Amino acid sequence: MQDYREFLAEILVSTETMQKRIAELGVEISNDYRGKDLLLVCILRGGVFFLTDLMRQISIPHTVDFMAVSSYGVGARKSGAQARLTLDLNTDINGRDVLLVEDIVDSGYTIEAVLELLNTRHPNSLRVCVLLDKVERRETPVPIDYRGFTIPDKFVFGYGLDIDEYYRNLPFIAVLDQSRYLGE
Numbered sequence: 012m013q014d015y016r017e018f019l020a021e022i023l024v025s026t027e028t029m030q031k032r033i034a035e036l037g038v039e040i041s042n043d044y045r046g047k048d049l050l051l052v053c054i055l056r057g058g059v060f061f062l063t064d065l066m067r068q069i070s071i072p073h074t075v076d077f078m079a080v081s082s083y084g085v086g087a088r089k090s091g092a093q094a095r096l097t098l099d100l101n102t103d104i105n106g107r108d109v110l111l112v113e114d115i116v117d118s119g120y121t122i123e124a125v126l127e128l129l130n131t132r133h134p135n136s137l138r139v140c141v142l143l144d145k146v147e148r149r150e151t152p153v154p155i156d157y158r159g160f161t162i163p164d165k166f167v168f169g170y171g172l173d174i175d176e177y178y179r180n181l182p183f184i185a186v187l188d189q190s191r192y193l194g195e
């Protein structure tokens with residue numbers, strides 16, 4: 012595996028900028044859900060990094076659960092409207108105040124599919140919190156209630172976002188230089 016510095020075009024969101032914004036989101040969410048029974052639903056795997064930092068900035072009691080959706084037909088380098096559930100929640104969301112936590116919205120198909128599924132289970136409320144919004148790439152409109160950053164149409168990695176499953180661990184969001192990345 013290559014060292015990421017070999018194909019790093021630029022750092023788009025630094026660790027400091029990201030943590031500052033996540034702290035703001037945490038305050039906003041804490042205020043909005045005060046007195047409610049908040050359940051954070053994280054979409055594996057990319058959303059985990061954002062989730063754990065966000066949880067530490069939310070000052071009200073809340074619970075968390077996880078689900079996974081296959082990337083088949085979904086994502087930055089694919090197209091199509093299919094998303095398949097590969098891991099379901101353990102929590103009964105009936106009557107709960109659910110906040111979906113995701114790393115990035117690209118076409119919007121993943122969020123759309125997850126919202127559609129969760130809505131059939133009658134939560135009291137269902138909202139969406141995303142760290143990154145690639146707004147130019149949207150193919151289907153999705154509601155975004157909490158947004159970390161709007162970013163340009165570039166392939167990014169780090170902080171949960173992978174390049175073929177690697178580089179999720181980097182503590183910042185970086186832009187990929189396609190021409191310097193092996194296998195492209």
Ligand code: IMP
Pocket residue numbers: 057085086087113114115116117118119120121122165166167168172173174
């Ligand atoms: P959507 O269904 O097209 O909105 O795709 C969202 C999913 O595609 C995200 O959860 C990511 O896993 C993946 N994705 C989209 N853009 C990028 C990117 O720039 N880098 C890494 N993964 C991405």
Ligand code: MG
Pocket residue numbers: 054055056057058114115
């Ligand atoms: Mg993802």
